[in-house]
Amino acid sequence: MDMVHSQDEDRCADCGWPLRDPYETVSRHPVTEGVVVYSRCACGVLRVWLHRGVRTPPRLIVGGHSTVTGRHP
Numbered sequence: 077m078d079m080v081h082s083q084d085e086d087r088c089a090d091c092g093w094p095l096r097d098p099y100e101t102v103s104r105h106p107v108t109e110g111v112v113v114y115s116r117c118a119c120g121v122l123r124v125w126l127h128r129g130v131r132t133p134p135r136l137i138v139g140g141h142s143t144v145t146g147r148h149p
């Protein structure tokens with residue numbers, strides 16, 4: 077079965093899980109800048125996001141080294 081890949085969707089470098097659809101949200105912590113969200117990937121990697129409101133895309137602040145874009149290197 078062939079999966080459809082969007083060209084600019086970031087994915088986990090280890091398991092290919094799409095970052096914008098976290099496998100499991102571990103916890104949320106309101107901070108002055110927005111909300112810090114801890115999420116776990118399907119392969120077990122923990123990532124930390126900063127959500128700054130609906131108009132701003134969430135920013136990956138921890139775990140960005142283990143991600144790839146939708147394109148093959």
Ligand SMILES: [Zn+2]
Pocket residue numbers: 088089090091092093117118119120121
């Ligand atoms: Zn993963």
